[in-house]
Amino acid sequence: xxxxxxxxxxxxxxxxxxxxxxxxxxxxxxxxxxxxxxxxxxxxxxxxxxxxxxxxxxxxxxxxxxxxxxxxxxxxxxxxxxxxxxxxxxxxxxxxxxxxxxxxxxxxxxxxxxxxxxxxxxxxxxxxxxxxxxxxxxxxxxxxxxxxxxxxxxxxxxxxxxxxxxxxxxxxxxxxxxxxxxxxxxxxxxxxxxxxxxxxxxxxxxxxxxxxxxxxxxxxxxxxxxxxxxxxxxxxxxxxxxxxxxxxxxxxxxxxxxxxxxxxxxxxxxxxxxxxxxxxxxxxxxxxxxxxxxxxxxxxxxxxxxxxxxxxxxxxxxxxxxxxx
Amino acid sequence: xxxxxxxxxxxxxxxxxxxxxxxxxxxxxxxxxxxxxxxxxxxxxxxxxxxxxxxxxxxxxxxxxxxxxxxxxxxxxxxxxxxxxxxxxxxxxxxxxxxxxxxxxxxxxxxxxxxxxxxxxxxxxxxxxxxxxxxxxxxxxxxxxxxxxxxxxxxxxxxxxxxxxxxxxxxxxxxxxxxxxxxxxxxxxxxxxxxxxxxxxxxxxxxxxxxxxxxxxxxxxxxxxxxxxxxxxxxxxxxxxxxxxxxxxxxxxxxxxxxxxxxxxxxxxxxxxxxxxxxxxxxxxxxxxxxxxxxxxxxxxxxxxxxxxxxxxxxxxxxxxxxxxxxxxxxxxxxxxxxxxxxxxxxxxxxxxxxxxxxxxxxxxxxxxxxxxxxxxxxxxxxxxxxxxxxxxxxxxxxxxxxxxxxxxxxxxxxxxxxxxxxxxxxxxxxxxxxxxxxxxxxxxxxxxxxxxxxxxxx
Numbered sequence: 001x002x003x004x005x006x007x008x009x010x011x012x013x014x015x016x017x018x019x020x021x022x023x024x025x026x027x028x029x030x031x032x033x034x035x036x037x038x039x040x041x042x043x044x045x046x047x048x049x050x051x052x053x054x055x056x057x058x059x060x061x062x063x064x065x066x067x068x069x070x071x072x073x074x075x076x077x078x079x080x081x082x083x084x085x086x087x088x089x090x091x092x093x094x095x096x097x098x099x100x101x102x103x104x105x106x107x108x109x110x111x112x113x114x115x116x117x118x119x120x121x122x123x124x125x126x127x128x129x130x131x132x133x134x135x136x137x138x139x140x141x142x143x144x145x146x147x148x149x150x151x152x153x154x155x156x157x158x159x160x161x162x163x164x165x166x167x168x169x170x171x172x173x174x175x176x177x178x179x180x181x182x183x184x185x186x187x188x189x190x191x192x193x194x195x196x197x198x199x200x201x202x203x204x205x206x207x208x209x210x211x212x213x214x215x216x217x218x219x220x221x222x223x224x225x226x227x228x229x230x231x232x233x234x235x236x237x238x239x240x241x242x243x244x245x246x247x248x249x250x251x252x253x254x255x256x257x258x259x260x261x262x263x264x265x266x267x268x269x270x271x272x273x274x275x276x277x278x279x280x281x282x283x284x285x286x287x288x289x290x291x292x293x294x295x296x297x298x299x300x301x302x303x304x305x306x307x308x309x310x311x312x313x314x315x316x317x318x319x320x321x322x323x324x325x
Numbered sequence: 326x327x328x329x330x331x332x333x334x335x336x337x338x339x340x341x342x343x344x345x346x347x348x349x350x351x352x353x354x355x356x357x358x359x360x361x362x363x364x365x366x367x368x369x370x371x372x373x374x375x376x377x378x379x380x381x382x383x384x385x386x387x388x389x390x391x392x393x394x395x396x397x398x399x400x401x402x403x404x405x406x407x408x409x410x411x412x413x414x415x416x417x418x419x420x421x422x423x424x425x426x427x428x429x430x431x432x433x434x435x436x437x438x439x440x441x442x443x444x445x446x447x448x449x450x451x452x453x454x455x456x457x458x459x460x461x462x463x464x465x466x467x468x469x470x471x472x473x474x475x476x477x478x479x480x481x482x483x484x485x486x487x488x489x490x491x492x493x494x495x496x497x498x499x500x501x502x503x504x505x506x507x508x509x510x511x512x513x514x515x516x517x518x519x520x521x522x523x524x525x526x527x528x529x530x531x532x533x534x535x536x537x538x539x540x541x542x543x544x545x546x547x548x549x550x551x552x553x554x555x556x557x558x559x560x561x562x563x564x565x566x567x568x569x570x571x572x573x574x575x576x577x578x579x580x581x582x583x584x585x586x587x588x589x590x591x592x593x594x595x596x597x598x599x600x601x602x603x604x605x606x607x608x609x610x611x612x613x614x615x616x617x618x619x620x621x622x623x624x625x626x627x628x629x630x631x632x633x634x635x636x637x638x639x640x641x642x643x644x645x646x647x648x649x650x651x652x653x654x655x656x657x658x659x660x661x662x663x664x665x666x667x668x669x670x671x672x673x674x675x676x677x678x679x680x681x682x683x684x685x686x687x688x689x690x691x692x693x694x695x696x697x698x699x700x701x702x703x704x705x706x707x708x709x710x711x712x713x714x715x716x717x718x719x720x721x722x723x724x725x726x727x728x729x730x731x732x733x734x735x736x737x738x739x740x741x742x743x744x745x746x747x748x749x750x751x752x753x754x755x756x757x758x759x760x761x762x763x764x765x766x767x768x769x770x771x772x773x774x775x776x777x778x779x780x781x782x783x784x
Binding site: 014015018019022023026027030031035036038039152153155156157158159160161164165167168172179260263266267281282285286288290293294296297300301304305 | 605722
C-alpha cells in the first residue's frame with residue numbers, strides 16, 4: 001500500500017506542473033501584464049509610467065521565462081514564471097494585487113469555510129442516503145414515484161433560488177436567525193444554521209436520486225435474495241447489506257470532494273457574509289485580483305488530487321477485496 | 326433601398342447551423358430501424374412528449390429572437406442609407422408594445438398604479454405624494470383604473486379561447502398533413518401522444534391568455550428602471566438556449582476526437598490525452614472558468630475596435646463564454662467515450678475489419694463512432710439543464726454573460742436585493758425562477774426519457 005501511495009503522489013507532481021503551466025498560460029501569455037495593468041488602471045487615460053509602476057509594485061515587470069540581465073541561476077529565478085508560478089509548490093503564494101499576504105489570508109479564512117462546509121457535507125450525505133433508502137424501501141409504489149418527481153423538481157430549481165428564497169423566508173419573514181454575518185468561535189452557530197440547511201436542501205434532489213439508482217441496482221442482486229430467503233427483515237437488508245455494498249460507487253463521488261470542503265462555497269458564503277475562502281474567491285474574481293485566483297486554482301487542484309488518493313484508500317476500508325498494489 | 330438590414334450574429338449562426346445539423350442527422354437516421362425503435366420507445370412516455378412540446382415552444386421563442394436586423398434610419402441629407410446602431414430581433418417586433426412602453430420604476434404584476442409613491446401634481450397645482458398612474462398598465466381603463474378585475478377576467482377568457490381555437494386549427498392542419506404523409510405514425514403510443522397534444526393545447530391557451538393580458542398590462546410587472554419583466558424573461562430564453570446548446574457544439578468535437586483516439590490507439594497517445602484531461606479536471610470548474618473569463622474580458626476590453634456595435638460585443642462575449650464552458654467541460658464525456666471505445670475495440674466485427682485491412686480512420690468512422698452515438702446523445706441532453714443553471718450562477722459571480730445581455734442570471738443578479746425591500750418586490754425574481762424552472766424541468770424530464778430509451782443497459 002505504501003508503495004502505491006508513493007507512486008500516486010509522484011504521479012500527482014506532473015499533474016500539478018500541468019495545472020501550473022495552464023494557469024501561467026492563461027494569465028501571462030494570453031494577455032501580457034501590460035494589458036492587465038491597463039485594465040486595472042482604467043483603459044483610457046493611463047500613462048506608461050503608471051503601468052510601469054503598477055507592474056513593478058507587484059513584480060510583473062520581470063521577463064516571463066528567462067532573464068538576460070541577470071547571471072547564473074538568477075537568470076531563471078528572476079522571472080515571472082519562477083516568482084509567480086514555481087514558488088507555489090513551496091506554498092509561497094506571495095501577495096495579492098492589493099498587497100496583502102495570500103497565505104495568511106487563506107489561513108484565517110479556512111475556519112469559517114470549514115464551519116459551513118463540514119456540517120453541510122455530513123448532514124447532506126446523511127439526509128440524502130436516508131431519503132433514498134426510504135424511497136427504495138417503498139420502491140415501485142406511489143410514494144417512490146412521488147419522491148423521484150420531487151427529486152427531479154428539486155434538481156431543476158436554481159441554487160440561487162434556494163439561497164435567496166430561504167434567506168428571505170427564514171431570516172426576514174420568520175426572523176428565526178440573523179440575515180447574515182459571522183462572529184467566530186462557538187457563538188456563531190445562529191449564523192451557520194441557515195446556510196447549512198440551505199446547502200443540504202439545494203444538493204438533496206440530485207444526490208438522493210443518484211443514490212436511489214445505486215441502491216436499486218444492488219437490490220436486484222443474488223445476495224439480497226439470499227438474505228431475504230434467510231428471513232432477514234427488509235430494514236436489515238437495506239441498512240446492512242444494500243448500503244454496505246453500494247458504498248463503493250457512493251464513495252467514488254463523495255470522498256473526492258472532502259478535501260475541497262476547505263475551499264468553501266462560493267454562493268452561500270457570499271450571500272450570508274461568511275468570511276471564508278469561498279467569499280474570498282468571489283471577491284477576488286469581482287475585483288479581478290489575478291494573484292488570488294491563481295493561488296486558489298493551485299490549492300483547488302492540489303486538494304482534488306488529495307481527494308483522488310483518499311478515494312482509493314477508502315475503497316480498501318469498505319471493501320476487503322480491494323488491495324492497493 | 327430596404328427598410329432593414331439583416332444581421333447575423335455569431336451565436337445566431339451557431340444556433341441555425343446546429344438546427345440544420347440536427348435536421349440532417351434526423352433525416353439520415355430515418356432508415357435506421359434500431360434508432361427509430363429507440364425514438365419510438367422514448368415517445369411512448371408521456372413525460373417525454375410533454376417536455377418535448379414545452380421545449381419546442383422555448384426553442385421557437387429562441388429562434389424568433391435569433392433573427393436579427395437593424396432598421397434603416399430616415400434618409401439623411403447627403404443621401405445613402407444608414408442603419409440604426411441598435412440590433413433588434415423578430416421577437417422584439419412581436420413584443421414591441423411591451424418594451425416600447427416602459428414605466429418609471431417598479432410596478433406590481435397587472436397593476437394600474439406604480440409600486441412606490443411619487444410627487445404628483447393634482448388639479449389646481451397642488452403637489453401631493455401618491456402612487457402615480459402607470460403609462461401602459463391598464464391605460465385603457467381610465468384614470469381611476471376602475472373595472473380592472475372584470476377586464477382581466479374578460480381578457481383571460483378571450484385569450485384562452487383564442488388560444489384554444491388556434492390550437493384546434495393547427496392540430497387539424499397537422500393531422501391532415503400527417504395523414505397525407507404516412508398513416509403509421511399515429512396510434513402507436515396513445516397515452517403519450519394524447520399527453521403531448523394536451524400540453525400543446527394548454528401551452529397555446531396559456532400563450533393566448535398571457536398575450537391578451539399583455540396587450541393592456543405588464544403581466545409580470547416592471548423592474549427598477551420600469552422595463553417589462555415579461556419581456557425580459559422571454560429575452561432570457563435565447564441566452565439560456567445558446568449557452569445550453571452552443572457549448573455542446575464546442576464540447577462534442579473535442580470529446581469525441583480525443584476520447585476515440587485515446588481509447589482506440591492506446592499507448593502514449595492514450596497516456597497523453599489522459600494526462601491532459603486529468604489536469605483540466607483537477608482544477609475546480611468555477612475557478613477555471615473564472616480564470617478564462619477574466620482573461621477573455623481583458624482581451625475584449627483592450628480591443629474595442631474589433632466590434633462595430635454593442636450588440637456584437639455582447640454577442641462575442643456570449644460566444645466566448647460558450648467556448649470557455651465547452652473547453653472546460655469536455656473531460657467527462659471524453660472519459661466515457663474512451664472507456665466505451667476500449668470495449669468496442671476488442672469486439673469481433675472491429676477485429677474482423679482490421680484483419681481485412683480496413684484503415685484506422687474508416688474503422689473509427691464506420692464501426693466505432695456510430696456505436697458511441699447513444700452516449701453522445703445522452704450527454705448532450707443531460708448537459709443542457711446543467712448549463713442553463715450554471716449560467717445563472719456564473720452571471721451572479723460576475724463571470725457570466727455581458728451585463729447588457731438579458732439572461733436569467735443578469736435578471737436575478739439585478740433583483741437579488743429586491744426581496745430585502747419592504748414591502749418586498751418579488752415579481753422579477755419569481756418570473757426568472759419560474760420560467761427557468763420550467764425550461765430546466767422540461768430538459769431534465771427529456772434527458773431521463775432519452776437515457777431510458779437509448780441506454781442499452783436500461784432498454
